[in-house]
Amino acid sequence: MKKYELRDTAVTLLTRIGDQGGYSHLLLDQAIRNKDFDSRDTALLTEIVYGTLSYKLTLEHFLGQFVSRKLDTWAKWLLLSAFYQMYSLDRVPDHAVIHESVEIAKQRGHKGIASLVNAVLRNVQRKGFPNLDDIKDPAERIALETSHPHWLVERWISQYGEKTAREMCAVNQVEKPISVRVQPLLTTRAKAMEELESQGFTVRPSVIDTQGIIIEKGNVLKSDLFLSNQVTVQDQTSMLAGRMVNAKAGMTVLDACSAPGGKTTHIAETMDNQGKLYAYDLHAKKAKQVQQKAEKLKLTIIDANQADARKLQEKHEQESFDRILLDAPCSGLGVLRGKPDIKYHKSAQDVLSLASIQADLLEEVAPLLKIGGKLVYSTCTVDQAENEQVVRTFLKQHPEFEVDPDFRSDLPKAIHDAPGLTDAGLQIFPQDFNTDGFFLVRLVRKG
Numbered sequence: 001m002k003k004y005e006l007r008d009t010a011v012t013l014l015t016r017i018g019d020q021g022g023y024s025h026l027l028l029d030q031a032i033r034n035k036d037f038d039s040r041d042t043a044l045l046t047e048i049v050y051g052t053l054s055y056k057l058t059l060e061h062f063l064g065q066f067v068s069r070k071l072d073t074w075a076k077w078l079l080l081s082a083f084y085q086m087y088s089l090d091r092v093p094d095h096a097v098i099h100e101s102v103e104i105a106k107q108r109g110h111k112g113i114a115s116l117v118n119a120v121l122r123n124v125q126r127k128g129f130p131n132l133d134d135i136k137d138p139a140e141r142i143a144l145e146t147s148h149p150h151w152l153v154e155r156w157i158s159q160y161g162e163k164t165a166r167e168m169c170a171v172n173q174v175e176k177p178i179s180v181r182v183q184p185l186l187t188t189r190a191k192a193m194e195e196l197e198s199q200g201f202t203v204r205p206s207v208i209d210t211q212g213i214i215i216e217k218g219n220v221l222k223s224d225l226f227l228s229n230q231v232t233v234q235d236q237t238s239m240l241a242g243r244m245v246n247a248k249a250g251m252t253v254l255d256a257c258s259a260p261g262g263k264t265t266h267i268a269e270t271m272d273n274q275g276k277l278y279a280y281d282l283h284a285k286k287a288k289q290v291q292q293k294a295e296k297l298k299l300t301i302i303d304a305n306q307a308d309a310r311k312l313q314e315k316h317e318q319e320s321f322d323r324i325l326l327d328a329p330c331s332g333l334g335v336l337r338g339k340p341d342i343k344y345h346k347s348a349q350d351v352l353s354l355a356s357i358q359a360d361l362l363e364e365v366a367p368l369l370k371i372g373g374k375l376v377y378s379t380c381t382v383d384q385a386e387n388e389q390v391v392r393t394f395l396k397q398h399p400e401f402e403v404d405p406d407f408r409s410d411l412p413k414a415i416h417d418a419p420g421l422t423d424a425g426l427q428i429f430p431q432d433f434n435t436d437g438f439f440l441v442r443l444v445r446k447g
């Protein structure tokens with residue numbers, strides 16, 4: 001391997017992901033397979049690529065302080081990745097970063113650009129990076145410290161306050177521990193935890209769901225339990241949605257937006273695989289995934305099909321269902337953790353268009369609920385327009401519905417006092433329980 005091949009590969013990957021829309025995990029996996037990197041190199045390459053993408057806005061701000069001319073794309077990523085290493089990776093010596101970056105610039109460009117890279121990095125080494133503590137405007141400071149778009153930080157500050165916004169942005173930069181859901185038809189949580197521990201995993205039980213296990217250490221995707229479908233990967237907040245549907249054996253249940261089927265299969269398990277569970281998704285391919293997941297887990301009550309949930313009244317009579325889950329399509333602002341670049345591609349306009357689709361979906365499925373039946377509305381986003389405002393508007397227009405008086409007391413004890421609990425539902429922030437961000441509420445039909 002050429003001495004600087006690892007850092008050069010990082011620049012190639014960053015250019016393809018950051019400027020050409022390539023998928024980070026796919027391109028990284030491919031590069032690792034094609035090159036002769038050992039496990040240390042692989043770890044460093046992953047860290048440089050994900051770290052540079054995660055802190056792109058912060059690093060671009062620094063770059064603007066040191067370079068005023070427009071750079072070729074590769075040269076920009078070369079400098080940003082060098083900055084990331086000098087800013088965040090204590091174990092990597094600055095002189096190695098500078099030396100290799102200059103070599104890469106010589107190979108990729110001409111003498112002039114190599115001199116510029118050398119001058120910029122030596123300047124940074126001498127002066128240090130600009131101090132972000134000097135920024136007075138809180139939104140701008142949080143945005144730059146945590147590399148979040150300014151509009152999003154401003155929006156979160158206005159909706160949830162500066163402290164919550166700051167904590168949320170900070171935790172989004174840190175990966176969360178993976179969690180799995182035990183398949184109760186195949187094993188128990190105690191047995192599954194014992195087996196994982198005996199294989200060297202560090203695990204602990206979820207306090208949010210009785211079927212949940214948090215994996216502190218070890219790659220669960222390679223475990224026998226995962227490969228034999230005895231556990232399935234699912235965030236604890238998603239488990240909460242399936243659980244709060246509170247479906248019982250023998251009921252007729254609707255999961256209106258179901259793919260890839262994590263919550264559908266969970267609900268079927270809580271029903272002891274007895275009753276009927278209709279699952280839909282807008283995309284035929286995705287509905288098929290739900291059916292396949294159900295078959296893999298031997299959950300025979302699930303009937304998954306393609307449909308636009310805004311037209312479900314064409315398929316089902318009014319008052320057909322005991323329970324409905326509307327896990328609506330959303331902007332996904334709660335699931336930014338471990339996805340370094342996704343936050344840069346969202347816009348305030350996305351939030352507003354999705355809020356309107358969510359309202360339409362709720363309008364359509366609500367009449368399908370039986371009187372006395374319960375409907376869970378959930379999203380994996382953190383935004384009032386898509387969450388509590390959708391619920392408040394719906395309740396105002398539908399006095400026959402109310403927030404289920406048992407909603408709060410049915411929540412797991414550990415989250416009874418969650419800071420995001422209001423009269424319109426529960427907003428879970430990713431920092432509250434070290435999970436994804438999530439919103440859910442359970443409504444009941446009175447008449």
Ligand SMILES: C[S@@+](CC[C@H](N)C(=O)[O-])C[C@H]1O[C@@H](n2cnc3c(N)ncnc32)[C@H](O)[C@@H]1O
Binds near residue numbers: 264
């Ligand atoms: C948040 S995801 C659902 C996740 C799923 N409940 C789970 O736990 O695995 C939202 C899903 O809604 C689907 N969708 C979007 N618009 C829809 C519509 N109009 N009707 C039905 N499904 C829709 C998307 O394809 C996506 O799979």
